[in-house]
Amino acid sequence: MNPAELERIYETLAHKLDEVGQGDSELYLAKLVLLLAHSVGDVDVVEKHIADAMHGLKITE
Secondary structure, eight states, X not given: OOHHHHHHHHXXXXXXXXXXXXHHHHXXXXXXXXHHHHHHOOHHHHHHHHHHTTTTOOOOO
């Protein structure tokens, strides 16, 4: 996937998150991850991506 395609996906996701609103964004993202995980079909790969998505985020405990 090239940078232009990644940008297209980012823009689509951003528009959908605006559309669903802040109240439903967590549920929407959870459903999206599960749908994409089903497409990938490899639990280890999905778990690695879930962990990788944490990089660069400021997590407060």
